Amino acid sequence: MNRARRIGIIALSIAVAAILAALYSRHARLYPSTDDAYVDADVVAVVAQVAGPIVNLPIEDNQAVRAGDLLFEIDPRPFLIAVEKAKAELDKTGQNVSALADEVASAEARVQEARANLRLAQTQWKRIEPLSKLGAVPFQDRDKARAGLDDARSGLAGAQAQLTKARHELGESGEDNADVRAALAQLESAELQLSYTRVVAPVNAYVTNLTLSPGSYANVGSPMLSLVNTDSWHIVAYMKETQLRDIRPAQPTRIFLPAYSGVRFEGLVQGIGWGVEQQNSEGELGPDGVPSVSPTVDWVRMAQRFPVRITLVDPDPVHPLRKGMRASVRIDATGDGS
The missing domain is CATH 1.20.120 (Four Helix Bundle (Hemerythrin (Met), subunit A))
Structure with a gap:
C-alpha cells in the first residue's frame, strides 16, 4: 500500500469518526439520558395533635389507605x-x-x-x-x-x-x-380538639414506618407513622449541566426500572431544579435549603448535576412503584414541550 493511499484511509477514518462523533453529540443533546435517577413520592408525616392513649388502630404497616380512612383513634373521653x-x-x-x-x-x-x-x-x-x-x-x-x-x-x-x-x-x-x-x-x-382524636388519611397512600399498637400513648407533635402519597409518584433524574440546554417542561420521557426489566414507563418533564448545594473548602455542605448532589469523581473537575423532576403518566398498577427505586430515563428534547 503506497503512502498516498494510507494517508487517504487515515483521513477518511478521521472524517468518519468526526461525523459519528457529531451525530452522537447531537443525539445525546436531543435525547439526554441518565442512569442516575430514582422513583420518588411525597411523604406525609402523621403526628398527633392531641395527647392520649391509642384506643383504635384499624391499619397495618404497608397497608394501602384511601383519603379519609381512619388511621388511629385517641381516647376521646x-x-x-x-x-x-x-x-x-x-x-x-x-x-x-x-x-x-x-x-x-x-x-x-x-x-x-x-x-x-x-x-x-x-x-x-x-x-x-x-x-x-x-x-x-x-x-x-x-x-x-x-x-x-x-x-x-x-x-x-x-x-x-x-x-x-x-x-x-x-x-x-x-x-x-x-x-x-x-x-x-x-x-x-x-x-x-375532639376532632383531633380521630386521625384520618389526608391522601391516598401506603402506610409505612408504623410502630403504634393499641394502648400506645400519643404525645402532641410526636410522629406516629408516615404515608407515601400514591398520587404523587415522580422520577428525580440527575442530569449534567451540559445536558440541560434543550430540556423543557412537558417534554416526553421514557423511564426504565431495573426492578421491571423490559417494562417502559412514560413521563413528562415537570421542571429542572434551580440550585444545588456547593461544597466548601472542607468538603462540607451549607444549609441553603436546596438539593445536595455528591460529586461522582472528586479528583477532576466534572460537570455539575441538577435534579430534573419527571411526572409519571398513568403508572401501571401491575408494576407497583416504591419510593427509592433506581431508574434510567431518556428525555425527548426535540420539541419545546408544548
Whole structure:
C-alpha cells in the first residue's frame, strides 16, 4: 500500500469518526439520558395533635389507605367532657346575657317613666309658678311644685345613669356579645380538639414506618407513622449541566426500572431544579435549603448535576412503584414541550 493511499484511509477514518462523533453529540443533546435517577413520592408525616392513649388502630404497616380512612383513634373521653363543659358554659353565658338584656329593658322603661314624671312636674310648675307670683296660690304649693320638678329631674338623671351602666355591662346583644363570642370560641376549640382524636388519611397512600399498637400513648407533635402519597409518584433524574440546554417542561420521557426489566414507563418533564448545594473548602455542605448532589469523581473537575423532576403518566398498577427505586430515563428534547 503506497503512502498516498494510507494517508487517504487515515483521513477518511478521521472524517468518519468526526461525523459519528457529531451525530452522537447531537443525539445525546436531543435525547439526554441518565442512569442516575430514582422513583420518588411525597411523604406525609402523621403526628398527633392531641395527647392520649391509642384506643383504635384499624391499619397495618404497608397497608394501602384511601383519603379519609381512619388511621388511629385517641381516647376521646376527656375531650367529650371538655365539649360538654364548654356547652354548659355557653348556656350559662347565654342566661347571663339574657338577664343583662332584661336589666337594660327595665332601665329603659324606668327612663321613660322618669321622663313622663319630669314632663308632669314641668307642667305643674308652669301652672303654679305664675299663680304664686300673683299670690293666687299658697307658697307651700309653690315650694312643693318646685321640689317635685327637682325630684323629677334628679330621677331622670339617675334612671339614665342606671341605663348607661346596664348597657355597659351587657355590651353587644345576641351572638355579638363579647362573653357569648368567648364561650362560642371555647366550644369550637373543644370540638376541634375532639376532632383531633380521630386521625384520618389526608391522601391516598401506603402506610409505612408504623410502630403504634393499641394502648400506645400519643404525645402532641410526636410522629406516629408516615404515608407515601400514591398520587404523587415522580422520577428525580440527575442530569449534567451540559445536558440541560434543550430540556423543557412537558417534554416526553421514557423511564426504565431495573426492578421491571423490559417494562417502559412514560413521563413528562415537570421542571429542572434551580440550585444545588456547593461544597466548601472542607468538603462540607451549607444549609441553603436546596438539593445536595455528591460529586461522582472528586479528583477532576466534572460537570455539575441538577435534579430534573419527571411526572409519571398513568403508572401501571401491575408494576407497583416504591419510593427509592433506581431508574434510567431518556428525555425527548426535540420539541419545546408544548
